[in-house]
Amino acid sequence: MIDPLVPLGDGHTELSEEDRLGLIPTYIAIRGELFDAEQRNIAQALLRRPPSVTALLDDAYLRRLHKAMFDQVWEWAGRYRIRETNIGIAFEQIASEIRDLVEDTKTWVEYSTYERDETAVRFHHRLVSIHAFSNGNGRHGRIAADYLVASLNGETFTWGALGDTDTDQLRSAYLCALRRADGGDINDLVTFART
16 A cells, blocks of 8 residues: 655655664665655554554554554654654653543544544544654554544545545645644545545
8 A cells, every 4th residue: 555645756865864763674775765665564564453443542552553554664663752853742742642632532432522534534633743753643643543434434534545636736735734724624634534
Protein backbone atom coordinates (compact mmCIF):
# COMPACT_ATOMS: atom_id res chain seq x y z
CA MET A 1 0.00 0.00 0.00
CA ILE A 2 1.54 3.29 -1.11
CA ASP A 3 0.46 6.22 1.00
CA PRO A 4 -0.86 8.88 -1.39
CA LEU A 5 0.03 11.64 1.07
CA VAL A 6 3.76 10.95 1.39
CA PRO A 7 5.64 13.24 -1.01
CA LEU A 8 7.99 11.44 -3.36
CA GLY A 9 9.47 14.57 -4.95
CA ASP A 10 12.53 14.62 -2.71
CA GLY A 11 13.35 10.92 -3.15
CA HIS A 12 16.91 11.66 -4.24
CA THR A 13 17.66 14.08 -1.42
CA GLU A 14 20.48 12.88 0.80
CA LEU A 15 19.65 12.41 4.48
CA SER A 16 21.50 14.64 6.92
CA GLU A 17 23.30 13.23 9.95
CA GLU A 18 20.44 14.47 12.13
CA ASP A 19 17.90 12.72 9.85
CA ARG A 20 19.84 9.47 10.31
CA LEU A 21 19.73 9.49 14.13
CA GLY A 22 18.18 6.20 15.22
CA LEU A 23 18.08 4.77 11.69
CA ILE A 24 18.52 0.99 11.73
CA PRO A 25 19.29 0.04 8.09
CA THR A 26 22.82 1.21 7.35
CA TYR A 27 22.35 1.27 3.55
CA ILE A 28 19.82 4.14 3.62
CA ALA A 29 21.35 7.37 2.39
CA ILE A 30 18.53 9.15 0.51
CA ARG A 31 14.86 9.92 1.20
CA GLY A 32 13.61 7.51 -1.47
CA GLU A 33 15.38 4.59 0.23
CA LEU A 34 13.98 5.67 3.60
CA PHE A 35 10.46 5.90 2.19
CA ASP A 36 10.74 2.43 0.62
CA ALA A 37 12.00 0.88 3.86
CA GLU A 38 9.23 2.55 5.87
CA GLN A 39 6.56 1.46 3.38
CA ARG A 40 7.75 -2.18 3.54
CA ASN A 41 7.66 -2.04 7.34
CA ILE A 42 4.17 -0.50 7.33
CA ALA A 43 2.86 -3.08 4.84
CA GLN A 44 4.10 -5.85 7.12
CA ALA A 45 2.45 -4.21 10.16
CA LEU A 46 -0.87 -3.97 8.31
CA LEU A 47 -0.96 -7.74 7.92
CA ARG A 48 -1.95 -7.89 11.58
CA ARG A 49 -5.59 -8.15 12.51
CA PRO A 50 -7.20 -4.74 13.15
CA PRO A 51 -8.05 -4.09 16.81
CA SER A 52 -11.41 -3.64 18.47
CA VAL A 53 -12.45 -0.15 19.60
CA THR A 54 -11.49 -1.05 23.17
CA ALA A 55 -8.04 -2.32 22.17
CA LEU A 56 -7.32 0.64 19.87
CA LEU A 57 -8.32 3.32 22.37
CA ASP A 58 -5.38 2.68 24.65
CA ASP A 59 -2.17 4.70 24.71
CA ALA A 60 -0.07 1.51 24.99
CA TYR A 61 -1.74 0.07 21.87
CA LEU A 62 -1.09 3.29 19.94
CA ARG A 63 2.61 3.04 20.84
CA ARG A 64 2.67 -0.65 19.83
CA LEU A 65 1.04 0.25 16.51
CA HIS A 66 3.72 2.85 15.79
CA LYS A 67 6.40 0.34 16.78
CA ALA A 68 4.95 -2.30 14.45
CA MET A 69 4.87 0.25 11.61
CA PHE A 70 8.47 1.47 11.99
CA ASP A 71 10.48 -0.99 14.15
CA GLN A 72 12.61 -2.26 11.26
CA VAL A 73 13.61 1.29 10.32
CA TRP A 74 13.88 3.38 13.50
CA GLU A 75 15.37 2.45 16.90
CA TRP A 76 12.90 4.80 18.62
CA ALA A 77 9.77 3.35 16.94
CA GLY A 78 6.88 3.23 19.39
CA ARG A 79 8.47 5.67 21.84
CA TYR A 80 7.18 9.18 22.32
CA ARG A 81 9.56 11.88 21.18
CA ILE A 82 11.81 13.45 23.79
CA ARG A 83 12.73 16.63 21.90
CA GLU A 84 10.86 19.77 20.94
CA THR A 85 9.79 20.06 17.32
CA ASN A 86 8.40 22.92 15.28
CA ILE A 87 5.01 21.19 15.27
CA GLY A 88 3.08 19.40 17.98
CA ILE A 89 2.85 19.94 21.70
CA ALA A 90 5.67 20.07 24.25
CA PHE A 91 7.15 16.59 24.57
CA GLU A 92 6.55 16.52 28.35
CA GLN A 93 2.79 16.69 27.71
CA ILE A 94 2.54 13.90 25.12
CA ALA A 95 1.63 10.99 27.41
CA SER A 96 -1.10 12.89 29.25
CA GLU A 97 -2.53 14.36 26.02
CA ILE A 98 -2.68 10.91 24.41
CA ARG A 99 -4.47 9.55 27.49
CA ASP A 100 -6.94 12.47 27.32
CA LEU A 101 -7.52 11.83 23.62
CA VAL A 102 -8.17 8.14 24.24
CA GLU A 103 -10.66 8.91 27.04
CA ASP A 104 -12.38 11.62 24.99
CA THR A 105 -12.73 9.27 22.02
CA LYS A 106 -14.17 6.50 24.23
CA THR A 107 -16.78 9.02 25.39
CA TRP A 108 -17.57 10.12 21.80
CA VAL A 109 -18.10 6.48 20.86
CA GLU A 110 -20.13 5.58 23.94
CA TYR A 111 -22.51 8.53 23.62
CA SER A 112 -22.51 8.76 19.79
CA THR A 113 -21.39 12.37 20.13
CA TYR A 114 -20.45 12.53 16.44
CA GLU A 115 -21.21 10.49 13.35
CA ARG A 116 -18.82 7.55 12.87
CA ASP A 117 -16.63 9.26 10.24
CA GLU A 118 -16.40 12.47 12.22
CA THR A 119 -15.43 10.57 15.37
CA ALA A 120 -12.55 8.84 13.55
CA VAL A 121 -11.42 12.03 11.82
CA ARG A 122 -11.49 14.03 15.06
CA PHE A 123 -9.42 11.26 16.67
CA HIS A 124 -6.96 11.43 13.74
CA HIS A 125 -6.73 15.22 13.89
CA ARG A 126 -5.93 15.33 17.61
CA LEU A 127 -3.46 12.47 17.32
CA VAL A 128 -1.61 14.23 14.50
CA SER A 129 -1.75 17.58 16.33
CA ILE A 130 -0.07 16.06 19.38
CA HIS A 131 2.76 14.84 17.09
CA ALA A 132 3.76 12.15 19.59
CA PHE A 133 6.60 10.55 17.61
CA SER A 134 9.71 11.88 15.90
CA ASN A 135 8.46 10.65 12.52
CA GLY A 136 5.46 8.90 10.98
CA ASN A 137 2.72 10.77 12.84
CA GLY A 138 0.47 11.34 9.82
CA ARG A 139 0.74 7.76 8.59
CA HIS A 140 0.23 6.42 12.12
CA GLY A 141 -2.75 8.72 12.65
CA ARG A 142 -4.38 7.76 9.34
CA ILE A 143 -4.02 4.04 10.04
CA ALA A 144 -5.32 4.46 13.60
CA ALA A 145 -8.33 6.41 12.23
CA ASP A 146 -8.93 3.69 9.63
CA TYR A 147 -8.86 1.08 12.38
CA LEU A 148 -11.27 3.13 14.47
CA VAL A 149 -13.82 3.68 11.71
CA ALA A 150 -13.59 -0.01 10.70
CA SER A 151 -14.09 -1.13 14.30
CA LEU A 152 -17.22 1.03 14.33
CA ASN A 153 -18.49 -0.96 11.31
CA GLY A 154 -17.58 1.69 8.75
CA GLU A 155 -15.46 1.60 5.61
CA THR A 156 -11.82 2.63 5.92
CA PHE A 157 -10.98 6.04 4.53
CA THR A 158 -9.39 6.69 1.14
CA TRP A 159 -7.48 9.80 2.23
CA GLY A 160 -7.62 11.37 -1.23
CA ALA A 161 -6.64 8.24 -3.16
CA LEU A 162 -9.83 8.20 -5.26
CA GLY A 163 -9.01 11.34 -7.22
CA ASP A 164 -6.66 12.01 -10.12
CA THR A 165 -4.68 14.53 -8.09
CA ASP A 166 -0.92 14.18 -7.79
CA THR A 167 0.78 13.59 -4.44
CA ASP A 168 1.86 17.21 -3.95
CA GLN A 169 -1.69 18.51 -4.54
CA LEU A 170 -3.15 15.81 -2.29
CA ARG A 171 -0.72 16.63 0.48
CA SER A 172 -1.48 20.34 0.13
CA ALA A 173 -5.24 19.67 0.36
CA TYR A 174 -4.70 17.41 3.38
CA LEU A 175 -2.55 19.99 5.19
CA CYS A 176 -5.08 22.73 4.40
CA ALA A 177 -7.88 20.56 5.83
CA LEU A 178 -5.77 19.89 8.94
CA ARG A 179 -5.21 23.65 9.41
CA ARG A 180 -8.94 24.28 9.13
CA ALA A 181 -9.53 21.57 11.72
CA ASP A 182 -6.95 23.32 13.93
CA GLY A 183 -9.27 26.34 13.71
CA GLY A 184 -12.32 24.29 14.68
CA ASP A 185 -13.77 23.41 11.25
CA ILE A 186 -13.48 19.63 10.87
CA ASN A 187 -15.74 19.37 7.77
CA ASP A 188 -13.00 19.65 5.12
CA LEU A 189 -10.94 16.95 6.82
CA VAL A 190 -13.96 14.61 7.01
CA THR A 191 -14.63 15.24 3.31
CA PHE A 192 -10.97 14.74 2.40
CA ALA A 193 -10.82 11.43 4.27
CA ARG A 194 -13.59 10.10 2.01
CA THR A 195 -12.33 11.49 -1.36
